[in-house]
Amino acid sequence: MVRFINNVRSLFSLNYRGFPRIISRRLNSSVALEKNTDVKKIRNFSIVAHVDHGKSTLADRLLEITGSIKPGVEKAQVLDQLQVERERGITVKAVTASLNYTYNNENYLLNLIDTPGHVDFSNEVVRSITACQGVIMLVDANEGVQAQTVAVHSLAKRNNLLIIPTLNKVDLPRADPDKVKAQLHSLFKIDPESVMSISAKKGWGVKELLEAVITRIPPPSVDVEGHFRAHIIDTWHDKYRGVLCLAYIHSGKVQVGQAVKWKSDSKPHTVKFLAMLRPSEEPIDSAVAGQVVMVGCGPKGGGSVGDTLLAKEVADNDSVSSVPPVKHMVYAGIFPADQSQHPQLSDAIKKLALNDSAVNVTPDSSPALGQGWRIGFLGLLHLEVFTQRLLQEYKAEAILTAPSVPYKVKVKGTKAIKQYKGTEIIVTNPLLLPDVNHIEEYYEPFVIGTIITPVEYIGAVTSLCIDRRGTPLPANAVDDKMTMMQYILPLSEVVIDFHDTLKSITSGFASFDYQDYGFHPSALVRMDILINGMLVDELTTIVHTSRLEYNARRLTEKLKEMIPRQMVQVAIQAVVGGKVFARETLKAYRKDVTAKLYGGDVTRRKKLLKQQAEGKKKMRSVANIRIPRDTFIDVLKR
Numbered sequence: 001m002v003r004f005i006n007n008v009r010s011l012f013s014l015n016y017r018g019f020p021r022i023i024s025r026r027l028n029s030s031v032a033l034e035k036n037t038d039v040k041k042i043r044n045f046s047i048v049a050h051v052d053h054g055k056s057t058l059a060d061r062l063l064e065i066t067g068s069i070k071p072g073v074e075k076a077q078v079l080d081q082l083q084v085e086r087e088r089g090i091t092v093k094a095v096t097a098s099l100n101y102t103y104n105n106e107n108y109l110l111n112l113i114d115t116p117g118h119v120d121f122s123n124e125v126v127r128s129i130t131a132c133q134g135v136i137m138l139v140d141a142n143e144g145v146q147a148q149t150v151a152v153h154s155l156a157k158r159n160n161l162l163i164i165p166t167l168n169k170v171d172l173p174r175a176d177p178d179k180v181k182a183q184l185h186s187l188f189k190i191d192p193e194s195v196m197s198i199s200a201k202k203g204w205g206v207k208e209l210l211e212a213v214i215t216r217i218p219p220p221s222v223d224v225e226g227h228f229r230a231h232i233i234d235t236w237h238d239k240y241r242g243v244l245c246l247a248y249i250h251s252g253k254v255q256v257g258q259a260v261k262w263k264s265d266s267k268p269h270t271v272k273f274l275a276m277l278r279p280s281e282e283p284i285d286s287a288v289a290g291q292v293v294m295v296g297c298g299p300k301g302g303g304s305v306g307d308t309l310l311a312k313e314v315a316d317n318d319s320v321s322s323v324p325p326v327k328h329m330v331y332a333g334i335f336p337a338d339q340s341q342h343p344q345l346s347d348a349i350k351k352l353a354l355n356d357s358a359v360n361v362t363p364d365s366s367p368a369l370g371q372g373w374r375i376g377f378l379g380l381l382h383l384e385v386f387t388q389r390l391l392q393e394y395k396a397e398a399i400l401t402a403p404s405v406p407y408k409v410k411v412k413g414t415k416a417i418k419q420y421k422g423t424e425i426i427v428t429n430p431l432l433l434p435d436v437n438h439i440e441e442y443y444e445p446f447v448i449g450t451i452i453t454p455v456e457y458i459g460a461v462t463s464l465c466i467d468r469r470g471t472p473l474p475a476n477a478v479d480d481k482m483t484m485m486q487y488i489l490p491l492s493e494v495v496i497d498f499h500d501t502l503k504s505i506t507s508g509f510a511s512f513d514y515q516d517y518g519f520h521p522s523a524l525v526r527m528d529i530l531i532n533g534m535l536v537d538e539l540t541t542i543v544h545t546s547r548l549e550y551n552a553r554r555l556t557e558k559l560k561e562m563i564p565r566q567m568v569q570v571a572i573q574a575v576v577g578g579k580v581f582a583r584e585t586l587k588a589y590r591k592d593v594t595a596k597l598y599g600g601d602v603t604r605r606k607k608l609l610k611q612q613a614e615g616k617k618k619m620r621s622v623a624n625i626r627i628p629r630d631t632f633i634d635v636l637k638r
Ligand SMILES: Nc1nc2c(ncn2[C@@H]2O[C@H](COP(=O)(O)OP(=O)(O)OP(=O)(O)O)[C@@H](O)[C@H]2O)c(=O)[nH]1
Pocket: 001, 049, 050, 051, 052, 053, 054, 055, 056, 057, 058, 077, 089, 090, 091, 092, 115, 116, 117, 118, 168, 169, 170, 171, 172, 198, 199, 200, 201, 202
């Protein structure tokens, strides 16, 4: 996406979402298309695949073939528009492009949604396919079927979507299309004859694939004559126009100036902005059932993912919302570095949460960190990307507390809290775990992890999964060289660094994906970290009793390494229910940043001292001990 965007940037002024602002000139082809209200000529589809199997590159070729971008002028991955996507080389947001294509002398409107591959952004895929009738499922012809291929295939099947299985990167010398077709057949019973072969990079077979989209994927099944109803699959904030929404129209027609209302509040609004995304905005006057369009009701018009936009006259109980609720896997506290920055951070979080509907934001406060928020994420990468976007898109810097998975406890109902007996509470912040005397049963979230690995690494992968408290499920051969292993694993053992460890023990050849398996009883305790006798709120964790001693030792040792030496001696203790399980002592020492300077210029010395002072601002002070902010997350990684 990086290369292409730079060229596009020079053509248009970009808004915050990365799209060019409204382009007043309309393309000739789109004028013809606006008149085309024939729902039979609409195809809504997504490109889904494992990470790096070429979704965004294929999207580029489709944009070129349909004339949305010029071949060769703009270079690569035009739909990855966020700075974080370009820096990390991954897709984070699903992006839509409405394309025109003439096939057998008929004009078709193809709504393409490019989706992320990483499991932490799978919610984008889940959301996107609610507007689709089919998917192109890409598989790298060199790497073969990977863990996310299994996940997206089962998601598409569950949603009754037509799947166009497609091998990509057939230009690579090591591509082995026959082997991968056999894998698709053995795992998913896909007929090898139905598999398309393309090179998204070279453009080979892409035209045929586009035509397969038209011939194989059915048109949307919608009610063209009914009242206007649409469900929202994405939202973002525009400085001047307020909330803008991506809507899939289920029935009827919508036009600029039409009176509408949200299912969630029933207040009257007027459609102020209507556009097709190509992917740049192209204003239109009206849109019909089956289309995926951008709708805005002005700065006070509202809109949120999953909500339904209705014609004003429709009865309130008519909802078409079918965006499934998000299950948050990791929670972390976010606090302003300085309480005076609370309003700015609050505004930034609100706007970003609008664009990233997978986060769950609730106010939180801590005696040490002041007012902040507890935020639910889909995984650690999601958390990192969210904080990176806060900084890059909103210049908002925040302190993060140690991420924790949500736990569940059943309350005992002692005399004092009799009425709560048997009540189950979800604990998203370890600090808020009820007193041990009030807990009847602890529950921990589990997942079913799918690992696809070359057979020579089965031993190493088994050891890793057993070490992470995994329970094996039956394995399946993908072919004679690859196997698919499945384990029931505690989410807490997966979320921080499982993927990285798996990659390193299999020389990068194994892939991993997981699905929720619900809460199950577990033996848990709350572990606190004290620095010179003071509780460090950010480092309180809930741990499994079998891990207690190991975690206590590892955490204190790691903190000793990570906390810079101080003027005073620092005692680091891991404590459970008043009992110290591990202790480390950091000897006193004053860091002399100027020690390496032998004489020389006084300005250089001053500069170093100034840098040291700046660095101190980025630290969090506990019992007068300065701890670098990154410590709170890094310390949890093994
Ligand atoms: N040789 C070759 N390389 C390709 C082909 N398609 C994509 N690539 C390369 O594969 C890499 C990943 O491509 P992307 O299009 O970013 O993959 P993606 O699936 O969108 O990645 P995520 O969005 O991060 O999941 C890039 O370096 C592409 O240039 C192809 O047909 N042939």
